[in-house]
Amino acid sequence: MTAVERQVVVSVxxxxxxxxxxxxxxxxxxxxILGGLGVAxxxxxxxxxxxxxxxxxxxxxxxxxxxVAGTAVLSMPLAALMTAxxxxxxxxxxxxxxxxxxxxxxxxxxxxxxxxxxxxxxAFGAASSANLQARFAAADLAEPxxxxxxxxxxxxxxxxxxxxxxxxxxxxxxxxTGLGIPATAGxxxxxAGIFLISAVVVAVLLRPDPLLTARALAPPEDSSPxxxxxxxxxxxxxxxxxxxLAVVTVAVAHxxxxxxxxxxxxxxAHHGAGIDLIGLVISGHIAGMYAFAPLMGRLSDRLGRLSGxxxxxxxxxxxxxxxxxxxxxxxxxxxxxxxxxxxWSAALVSGSALLTDSVPQPARAAAQGLSDLVMNxxxxxxxxxAGLVVAQASYGWLNLAAxxxxxxxAALALFTRGGRAQDVPAGD
Numbered sequence: 202m203t204a205v206e207r208q209v210v211v212s213v214x215x216x217x218x219x220x221x222x223x224x225x226x227x228x229x230x231x232x233x234i235l236g237g238l239g240v241a242x243x244x245x246x247x248x249x250x251x252x253x254x255x256x257x258x259x260x261x262x263x264x265x266x267x268x269v270a271g272t273a274v275l276s277m278p279l280a281a282l283m284t285a286x287x288x289x290x291x292x293x294x295x296x297x298x299x300x301x302x303x304x305x306x307x308x309x310x311x312x313x314x315x316x317x318x319x320x321x322x323x324a325f326g327a328a329s330s331a332n333l334q335a336r337f338a339a340a341d342l343a344e345p346x347x348x349x350x351x352x353x354x355x356x357x358x359x360x361x362x363x364x365x366x367x368x369x370x371x372x373x374x375x376x377x378t379g380l381g382i383p384a385t386a387g388x389x390x391x392x393a394g395i396f397l398i399s400a401v402v403v404a405v406l407l408r409p410d411p412l413l414t415a416r417a418l419a420p421p422e423d424s425s426p427x428x429x430x431x432x433x434x435x436x437x438x439x440x441x442x443x444x445x446l447a448v449v450t451v452a453v454a455h456x457x458x459x460x461x462x463x464x465x466x467x468x469x470a471h472h473g474a475g476i477d478l479i480g481l482v483i484s485g486h487i488a489g490m491y492a493f494a495p496l497m498g499r500l501s502d503r504l505g506r507l508s509g510x511x512x513x514x515x516x517x518x519x520x521x522x523x524x525x526x527x528x529x530x531x532x533x534x535x536x537x538x539x540x541x542x543x544x545w546s547a548a549l550v551s552g553s554a555l556l557t558d559s560v561p562q563p564a565r566a567a568a569q570g571l572s573d574l575v576m577n578x579x580x581x582x583x584x585x586x587a588g589l590v591v592a593q594a595s596y597g598w599l600n601l602a603a604x605x606x607x608x609x610x611a612a613l614a615l616f617t618r619g620g621r622a623q624d625v626p627a628g629d
Contacts, residue, residue: 221414222342226351228406229335230358232399236296236332237359237491239395241366242373242388243303243325244268245483246476248466248588250306250385255315258467262588265463266581267319271302271326272333273577277431279330280570284429287410288338289403292331296400299328303393310386325389328396330573332359336549337569340557341411342418346502349509349554353498356550360491367480367487412566419562434567437560443506446617447556448572450510452579453610454548457517457603458541460583461524462486465538468596472529482535489542497550506558507618509551514611516544518604525600 244265251264275295283291302324309317336352343351366388373391374384382390438444465486466479474482501509524537553572560568583603590599 218342218418221409222351225342225407225411226339226354228402229339229355231406232292232296232402233332233335233355233358234362235395235399235402236328236335236362238362238366239299239303239392239399240325240328240332241363241483241487242370242395243306243366243392245367245370245480246374246385246388246466247322248463249470249476250310250383251315251318252467253383253385254310254313254318259588259592260315261467262463262584262586262591263319264322265459266584266588267322268326268329269459269577269584270581271323272329273326273574273581274323275327275330276570276573276577279327279334280434280567280573281431283334283412283570284431284566287413288334288341289407289410292334292338292403292407293400295327295331295334296396296403297327298324299326299331300393300396300400302327303389303396306389307382307386307393310383310389311381321389325392326577328392328399330577331399333573333576334569336553337557337566338407338411340554341415345558348557349501349506349550350495350498352553352557353494353496353501353550356494356498356546357491360488360494363487363491364484367483370480371476416562429563429567431567431570433564434560434569434571437564438556438568438571441559442617444556444559444568446510446613447506447552447559448575449610449613450513450548450552450555451572452576453606454513454517454545454552455576456580456583457521457606458490458545459580460587461521461541461600461603462538463584464587464591464596464599465524465534467591469531469534471596472531474531478531482531482538485535486538486542489539490545491542493543494546494550497547498554500547501551501554506551506555507614509547510555510610510614513544513547513551514607514614516540516547518544518607520544521600521603521607525597525604 247264248261252258252261279291279295302321305321306318309321336355339351339355340348370388374387377387377390378384438448469479520537520541524534527533556572557565587599
C-alpha cells in the first residue's frame with residue numbers, strides 16, 4: 202500500500218463509504234452530462250463536415266473514424282496514468298485534450314485543411330475516452346452485486362447531454378457564421394468550452410480519488426507496481442475466458458454501432474433528410490444508447506452478465522436488419538437506430554461489469570484501458586471501412602457487414618456459457 206493509499210484509508214472510514222459512493226456518483230453523473238453534451242454536439246455533423254472540407258463523400262467516414270482512433274490511441278496512456286495516479290488526473294487530462302482537439306477542428310474547417318481536421322478529430326476523441334472511463338470509475342467503489350447498476354447509472358447520465366447535443370448542433374452552427382466559421386464546425390467551438398468546464402468539475406470535486414480509495418480498502422493482494430502494470434492487465438484478460446468475452450463484446454458492439462451510426466446521416470441526406478431531421482434521428486439513437494442503461498444494469502445484476510450479452514446480440518441483429526432494409530423510410534431508419542442504441546447499451550453495461558468482475562483488483566485499471574483500446578481500435582477500422590462500403594456498394598450492405606460481426610460474438614458467448622464460466626448473477 203502506497204503512502205497516498207494509506208492516507209485514503211485514514212480519511213475514509215467504512216461507515217462513510219455509502220455517502221462517499223453517492224457523492225462520487227453525483228460528480229461522475231454531472232461530468233457525464235457535460236461530456237455527453239460536448240461529444241454529441243460535435244460528432245452529430247462530423248461526417249457532413251468532413252465531406253465539405255474534403256470535397257468527396259468517400260472520405261466522409263474518416264472524421265468520426267479519426268475520433269474513434271484518437272479515443273483508442275489515448276486509452277492505454279490514460280489507463281497507465283490512472284493506474285499510477287488515480288482516476289482524477291486521467292479524466293482531467295482527457296477533457297483538456299478533447300477541448301484542444303475541438304479548437305483544432307474549428308481552425309481546420311476555417312482554413313479548409315482535411316489533414317488538420319483529422320488531427321483535431323483524433324484529439325477530440327480524448328473526451329470520449331473520458332466519458333468511457335468514467336463508467337469504470339463508478340465501478341471502483343461499487344458493491345459487486347450492484348456493479349452493473351453503478352456502471353449503468355453513469356452511462357445513463359450521458360442521456361441528457363447526448364440527446365440534446367445533436368439538436369443544438371444547428372443553432373451552434375448558426376451562432377458562429379458571423380465569425381467566418383462554417384456552420385458545420387460551430388458545434389465544435391461549443392464543445393471546447395463544455396470540455397473545459399468538465400475538466401474543472403473533475404479536478405475540484407472528484408475527491409478522494411475512487412480508484413485509490415478502492416485499492417486502499419481492498420483485501421490484501423499483490424499491490425506491487427508489476428501487479429498493476431499494463432502487462433499484468435493483459436495477462437489477466439488472457440487468463441480469463443469471461444474477461445476475453447467481455448472485451449470481444451464491447452468491441453463488436455461498438456464497431457457495429459459506430460459503423461452504422463456514422464454513415465446514417467449521409468444515407469438520410471441521400472433520401473432528402475435535412476439537418477434537423479438527421480439531428481432527431483441521431484438523438485433517438487443516443488437515447489437508446491443511454492436512457493435505458495439502468496434497465497440493462499438491473500438485468501445484468503439480476504440475470505447474469507452472459508444473459509445481458511445475449512440480449513445485446515439479439516437487439517443489435519434486429520437493429521441492422523431494420524436500418525439496412527429501410528431504404529427511403531426515415532421512420533424505419535429511426536427505429537433501427539434506436540434499437541441499435543439499445544443493443545450497444547446492453548453490451549457496454551454487461552461487458553464492462555463482466556470485465557471488472559473477472560480480473561484481480563490491482564490489474565483492473567490496466568485491463569479496462571486495454572478493453573477501451575480494443576473497442577475503439579476495432580470501431581475505428583469499422584468506421585473507416587463504412588464510408589468506402591457505402592460509397593462503393595450501399596448503406597444496406599454496410600448493415601449486412603455489421604450483422605456478420607455478430608456471428609462470432611454469439612458463438613463465443615454460447616461457448617463461454619457452456620464452459621466452466623456459468624451465467625450467474627453478479628458477485629457469485
